Structure formats: structure tokens, C-alpha cells
Amino acid sequence: MHLPAAAMKVVPFVCHDLETALQRIHTELGPDAIVLSVRPLPRQGLSRFWTRTRSIEVLACIPSMADQTLNPAARISPNTAASAALRLFSASRRVSSPLQDGSARPHVLVGPPGVGKTTLLCKWMTRSVLQENRVTKVWRLDAGNANTAEFLNVYTEMLGVALERFWNSNAGNDQAPGDPGVDARELLLIDLPGVPSGDAQAMRNLKAVLASLPRPRVHLILNAAYESSTLFEQFRAFASFEPEDLGLCHLDEDCREDKLLDFLKGTNCCLRFLSTGQKVPGDILVADAIPGLWAQMAA
Numbered sequence: 001m002h003l004p005a006a007a008m009k010v011v012p013f014v015c016h017d018l019e020t021a022l023q024r025i026h027t028e029l030g031p032d033a034i035v036l037s038v039r040p041l042p043r044q045g046l047s048r049f050w051t052r053t054r055s056i057e058v059l060a061c062i063p064s065m066a067d068q069t070l071n072p073a074a075r076i077s078p079n080t081a082a083s084a085a086l087r088l089f090s091a092s093r094r095v096s097s098p099l100q101d102g103s104a105r106p107h108v109l110v111g112p113p114g115v116g117k118t119t120l121l122c123k124w125m126t127r128s129v130l131q132e133n134r135v136t137k138v139w140r141l142d143a144g145n146a147n148t149a150e151f152l153n154v155y156t157e158m159l160g161v162a163l164e165r166f167w168n169s170n171a172g173n174d175q176a177p178g179d180p181g182v183d184a185r186e187l188l189l190i191d192l193p194g195v196p197s198g199d200a201q202a203m204r205n206l207k208a209v210l211a212s213l214p215r216p217r218v219h220l221i222l223n224a225a226y227e228s229s230t231l232f233e234q235f236r237a238f239a240s241f242e243p244e245d246l247g248l249c250h251l252d253e254d255c256r257e258d259k260l261l262d263f264l265k266g267t268n269c270c271l272r273f274l275s276t277g278q279k280v281p282g283d284i285l286v287a288d289a290i291p292g293l294w295a296q297m298a299a
Contacts, residue, residue, distance in 0.1 A: 009061055009062070010036060010059050010060070010061045011025075011028070011029065011059070011060055011061060012057055012058070012059055013025055013057070013058045013059075013060060014041065014055055014056070014057050014058075015055065015056060015058070016055055016056075017056070017158075018038070018056060018058070018158050018159060018160065019160075021056065021058040022035075022058075022130070025058065025060045029060055029061075029062050030062065032062055033060045033061065033062055034060060034061055034062070034131075035058060035059070035060050035126075035130045035131070035281065036059040036060060036061060036279075036281070036282070037057075037058070037059045037279040037280060037281065037282055038056060038057075038058050038059075038126055038130075038155070038158060038159075038280055038281070039056065039057050039279070039280065040054050040055075040056055040057075040154050040155075040158065041054060041055045041056060041057055042054070056158055084257050085274055085285055087257070087261065088248075088257070088260055088261065088264060088271060088274065089271050089274075089287050091260075091261050091264040091265050091271070092245075092246075092264055092267075092269065092270035092271040096244045096245045096270045096272065097244075098288050099272075099286070099288050100185070100288070104186050104188060105188070105214070105215050105216065105217050106139070106188040106189070106190050106213055106214070106216050106217070107187070107188060107189050107190065107216070107217045107219060108190040108192065108210065108213065108216045108217065108218050108219065109121055109189075109190070109191060109192065109219050109221050109247070110192060110195070110206065110210075110218055110219070110220055110221070110238060110241060110243065111194060111195075111220055111221040111222055111234070111238065112194050112195065112196060112197055112222075112223075112234055113193070113194025113195070113196065114194060114223070115194065115221050115222055115223040115249055115250075116221060116223060116249030116250055116275060117191065117192075117194065117221045117249075118149040118151070118152055118191050119249065119275070119278055119280070120221055120247055120249055120273060120275050120284065121138070121152070121189055121191050122151075122152065122155045122280045122281075123275060123280050123281045123282055123284040124187075124189065124273075124281075124284070124286075125138060125155065125156070125159065125161060125187070125189055126155065126159060126280050126281040127281045127284070128187045129159045129160075129161060130159075130281070134185055134186070134187050135185065135186045135187070136159075136161050136186070136187040136188075136189065137161065137162045137163075137164075137186065137187070137188050137189070138152065138156050138161055138162070138163045138164070138189045138190075138191065139163070139164045139165075139166075139167055139188075139189070139190045139191065140152055140153070140163060140164070140165055140191045141165070141166070141167060141190060141191070141192055141209060142192075142193065143192045143193055143195065143202070143205050143206050143209045144201065144202055144205030144206070145193050145202065145205075146193065147191065147192065147193045148193070149191060149193075152191055155280060167190075167212065167213065190213070190216070192206065192209065197233060197234045197237035197238065198237070203237070203240075206241070207240075207241070210241060217244055218241050218242065218243045218244060219243060219244065219245055219246075219247055219272060219273070220235070220238050220241075220243035220245070220246050220247070220269070221246075221247040221248075221249060221273075222234055222235070222246065222247070222248060222249070223248075223249055223250045224248040224249060224250050224251050224253075224254055224260060225250040225251075225253040225254035227259075228259055228262060228263055231263050232263065232266065232267075235263075235267055235269070239269075243269060244269075244270075244272075245269060245270045245271065245272035245273075245287075246264075246267070246269050246270070246271050246272060246273075247271075247272055247273030247274075247275065248260065248271065248273065248274055248275070249273075249275045249276075250275075250276070251274055251275065251276040252276035252277050252283075270287075271287065272286065272287050272288075273285070273286055273287075
């Protein structure tokens with residue numbers, strides 16, 4: 001299953017910093033341009049040994065007149081990827097609160113190693129900064145074992161997003177919503193290393209980290225390419241952390257919709273994210289972006 005994309009002409013922009021790239025995109029493609037992906041380019045020549053500066057490639061486009069929207073709910077037909085995605089979202093049993101709920105609580109992505117948590121976080125962060133113009137902060141924390149997701153540093157640096165390696169009480173989000181100094185529009189994202197579902201000590205370490213955070217919103221991320229038995233096993237292992245929703249990654253590696261529908265119907269957790277591929281922001285679909293979905297599910 002591939003997430004829907006509009007008919008479009010993709011234009012690459014290579015610059016030394018994101019601000020310059022966005023200015024060129026606005027000048028050359030206009031204010032309606034959409035950023036499809038952002039990636040660092042490898043450093044060239046001997047200078048790569050002593051400089052941290054690197055060029056970035058930004059892919060942008062203008063949706064064609066025949067298809068002015070990337071919103072999947074606007075183009076539902078029985079055989080489209082959009083309708084398949086909606087069936088997956090609708091198969092969830094619960095309705096969770098919107099991601100922007102008027103509070104500044106940290107969002108924590110948890111799950112087994114290698115399922116795509118950090119990539120999904122980078123996609124979410126990039127869209128928040130480029131499309132929603134939200135103040136975004138990121139923490140790359142350890143949880144018993146070291147968090148080695150160095151590429152998260154690369155993307156936060158490109159986007160000008162603050163990244164911290166340690167949680168501190170001065171983050172501004174340990175206060176209740178409505179307190180002075182708390183910006184409810186801030187997006188606070190926490191990246192943690194993957195935890196093997198059968199490792200009891202690693203699970204205890206994860207529990208301790210979550211307990212140290214102020215009212216975290218926990219999102220369980222799983223690899224959709226795994227077999228159903230593995231998905232159910234991992235879901236049960238992380239259920240004690242009471243995740244408010246699920247994210248399914250690697251959808252480009254397994255398109256068996258029936259398998260995923262059976263899995264979702266067998267859980268008591270709603271679906272929040274669908275993600276394919278490694279491009280950032282790339283293909284990511286968030287339930288909040290589909291008008292009326294939560295109302296339909298709650299009815």
C-alpha cells in the first residue's frame with residue numbers, strides 16, 4: 001500500500017541551508033508549493049574532514065490543476081490507496097484526542113528496535129516546522145541503552161530545531177496548560193532507543209524514563225511488514241505503557257491490507273500514523289489531517 005500523492009512536477013533545490021531553500025521555493029514556485037522531502041547531501045572533497053557544513057536537497061512541487069490537494073479524504077474511490085488508508089484508520093477501536101489538544105505535553109515514540117520510530121519522528125518534525133510553522137523541540141534520550149540515532153541530529157540542525165540529550169525541568173512543558181510561559185502550540189518530541197519486547201530489564205528502564213516525564217503522550221510505533229503474530233506479541237508487550245495510539249511504518253514493504261485490518265481489529269488502540277519509505281517528510285498520513293474522521297469513528 002502506498003500513501004496517496006498528487007500528480008505534480010517535482011523540482012529539486014540544492015542550497016547550503018534550509019532558509020535559503022525555502023526562499024527559492026517561494027520565489028520560483030510560489031506560496032502554494034509543497035515540500036516533499038529534505039535530505040543532507042554528502043560532503044565532497046577534502047573539506048569534509050574539517051567542516052561540518054553540508055548542502056541540503058529539498059524537493060518541492062506545485063500540485064497540478066487537476067489535483068490541487070494531497071488530502072486523501074477528497075479523493076476516495078473503492079480501489080485507491082486513500083480508501084485503503086481510511087479503512088485502516090476506521091478499523092481502530094478507540095478515538096484518541098487530536099495531536100494539537102491545547103496543551104504542551106511531550107510526545108514520546110516507543111517501540112521495538114528498527115521499526116521506524118526516529119524516521120517517523122523526523123517526518124513529523126519536518127512537517128510541523130515547514131507546513132505548520134510550529135515551534136518544535138526534540139529530545140534524544142537514552143533509556144538504559146544509548147540512543148545512537150545520529151541522523152536525528154542532522155535533521156534538527158537543518159531545520160533549526162533545538163535538540164537536547166537530557167531532559168530537564170526547565171523545558172517549559174512541566175507546567176500545567178494555561179500556566180504563564182507555556183506555549184500550547186509547541187510540539188515537544190522525544191526520541192528513545194528501541195526496546196526488545198522480550199527484554200524485561202529494558203522494559204523496566206523504559207518505564208522509568210516515562211515516569212520521569214510530565215504527563216507524556218505515548219505513541220506505539222510498529223513495523224507493518226512484520227507478521228501478525230509478531231505484531232500482536234509486540235503490542236501486548238508495550239500495552240502496559242498505555243499508548244494512546246499506534247503508528248505503522250514500512251508500509252511500502254508489505255501491502256497486505258487484510259493482515260493489517262485483522263491486527264487493528266484485534267487491538268484496543270486507535271491508529272494515528274501511516275508511514276512509508278525513508279524520505280523525510282516523505283509519505284506520512286496522520287489521522288488528524290482527515291476531516292471528520294474522528295467524528296465518524298466516535299459516532
